[in-house]
Amino acid sequence: MRHMAGEIRHKSYRYKAHTSWTGERRGVVVAMGRPEIPVGSPPEFRGDGKSWAPEELLLGSVNTCILLTFLTLIQGRGVTLVAYDSEVGGLLEHKEGAxxxxxxxxxxHVTVASEAELATARQAMDQVEPRCFMSQSIKARVTVEAQFAAAET
Incomplete structure (x- = not known):
């Protein structure tokens, strides 16, 4: 099947990761060819708080997906990204028995090269959440509250 330039191909992909218990309430996660990530329970769930908790990994995954989706959406649209820093927070509640x-x-916090690029950057960010596969894959309500600045004013 031929695809025109710029057309997005929709494929399915499989990913794998392996988790091993290392003692107490800790373990490691590894994916092929990547460094191990030490994981464990956060203090509120009887962990020592010295390793990445599943809650933090989930938030980090959503935050990273938002960044990468934004980068995809501004590509080729005349936006020069100068800086991108993002914080993410989540609320864990006991609902429906769990x-x-x-x-x-x-x-x-997004900084682009010039004021002329701000509108395009904002438009791209408005499209990010519904296109981020991580935010579309979880039950939690995902909200993006972006702030923009121009390096040249």
């Missing part, structure tokens, strides 16, 4: 992340708020 703990679940119910809210995720991503707060990117």
């Amino acid at each position: 703990h679940q992340m119910t809210e995720v708020t991503v707060r990117p």
